Amino acid sequence: MSISEKREKQVYTDPPLIQGDPTFHSITEDISVIPEKKTPTWWYIAFAVSFSGMLMLLGMIGYLVWEGTGIWGLNVPVGWGWAIVNFVFWVGIGHAGTLISAILFLLRQRWRTSINRFAEAMTIFAVICALVFPGIHVGRIWAAYWMFPLPNQMEMWPNFRSPLLWDVFAVSSYFTVSLLFWFTGLIPDLATLRDRAKGRIKKIVYGVLSCGWRGGNRQWKHYEMAYLILAGLSTPLVLSVHSIVSTDFATSLLPGWHTTIFPPYFVAGAIFSGFAMVVTLSILARKIFKLEHIITVRHLEFMNKIIMVTGMMVGYAYSTEFFIAWYSGNEYESFAFLNRAFGPYAWAYWIMISCNVFVPQLFWFKKIRTSIVPMFIISIFINIGMWFERFVIVISSLANDFLPSSWDYYSPTIWDIGTFIGSFGLFFTLFLLFLRFLPMISITEVKGVLPQADPHFHHNGKDNGKAGGQG
């Protein structure tokens, strides 16, 4: 079979992205009915739980400000505890949203349209959670503004050659760009909600938020260009933000941190953990909101494949670290890794290896990567494993450094644990508000990938399927 014949065949055998014989109107209905209908009871319950978590976080932060970082389990060699672990964990999760919204957009992966909106929302909320931690871990929160280049009475500037400051800029510009990208995508959908709104207040609120969008091609022209530019601007961020986060570690001299593999290794881990979170959230959302025909098993399978690829990259990085530690001939470096696998934190190390390297291998089986319950469980395992990865990196290297006389064992206090759980409260509070008041799937973009959105669909006789499927 020639390549062109193969390609022809592929076009015909690819199932439609959106199932259930959709029309433009049915898509509008399916998605915009979610924020329009009466608030379901489960939402109130879930919101109460997450909101309590958020209040707990605020309480924890309040006590931290009052008392100081001594309430955490920090000790002398381990000056970076859970705050940094949680920070890296949350920033990493955000990366999947940006990859979906930016890189997959530039690569014309049309399946992204079903998941990009809430993956982007997840990014923004995860970055908010992440930003909490470096903000509070400085101890003297009232001096946190020193991180920004503000002219001040001390005539001091931040040190721009410090990776910690790079981090401030990387993460805050990441947040800004993600927010603008998300909001730009929302504008036409907010206009849909405006045009459907019954009540006057809703009409005004959605009307203001949609900026008065009219949907004329003279607007779409600039809009599409803006979307393309924002995707282009976000694309390097997928790679740069976590690379810069990793330089917080890599530019230090600590064994186990001082390695050049960190930037790519962190980026792969970030995408890995982020996709696991997207799978977790989308399985719940599609079930609860009956959107199985829009977020299909095919979409989930694509994501599981990405999880598998990035999971193996992470596994490869783990083994490379070991190899280089041995090959370097540096005894501190070798010790750091043997200590990770067999030292006092071996339990955390093996949780990490099991969850991140072994468990995702199950996705080799098509049956597993296309069935909901197994993939949900696997995605939870990965979420856990990736938190432990950061724990292993941060804690084990700090706790056992050069001089055995300065070693100590780190254990978290109730305040560490409460703050971490509270950050989930913050995340889910924001996420539930998003699900309740905004379209969780991009109405405009899903319509754009329907076969009938192609202008040649109705007018080319038998060529329909081809024009529609290919796009």
Next chain:
Amino acid sequence: MNGKDTKIFGILAQFGDPGELLQAAEKTRDAGYSKFDCYSPFPIHGMDDAMGLRRSPLGYIIAFISFFAVIGGLSLQWYANAIDYPLVISGKPFISYQAYAPVGFGLTVAIAAIFTFVVMLALNGLPRPHHPIFSSSNFEKVTDDGFFIGIESGDSKFDTEKTKEFLSSIGGKNIETINN
């Protein structure tokens, strides 16, 4: 005035699907109209050509702004750490652009993104909460499954009756006059 009326914003006609809208846009363009717009729930591929529109200048504007953002981002760091309050860090050179790259890059991307958003809205004349075209209740479908062409009264060829006839001849339905 030849049938022109300043009270009228334009004539709106509805079309059935993206294909019809695209063909109608081509015919409207070929009939010599230039002040018209095609409204749709999602961007339609090939519509810029069909309407005879040029590519959006947004990319060039943002490239221009980004150039200054790069310079600004780097000079901020250079001024702060080398001129205003020289910081000696392990005896490294003050103008170490390598160390300034991450912050310079972050600032550039953030500034470019903010301007992309703002300039996009400005080019589109947004935010504009009200517009004469919203007076048509049928037009609410534009964000659902409606496809429209609106020819504006500012067009040199515009004539209330003739334009209506023209829109109907190219397959427009639900033709209505939109008042200012």
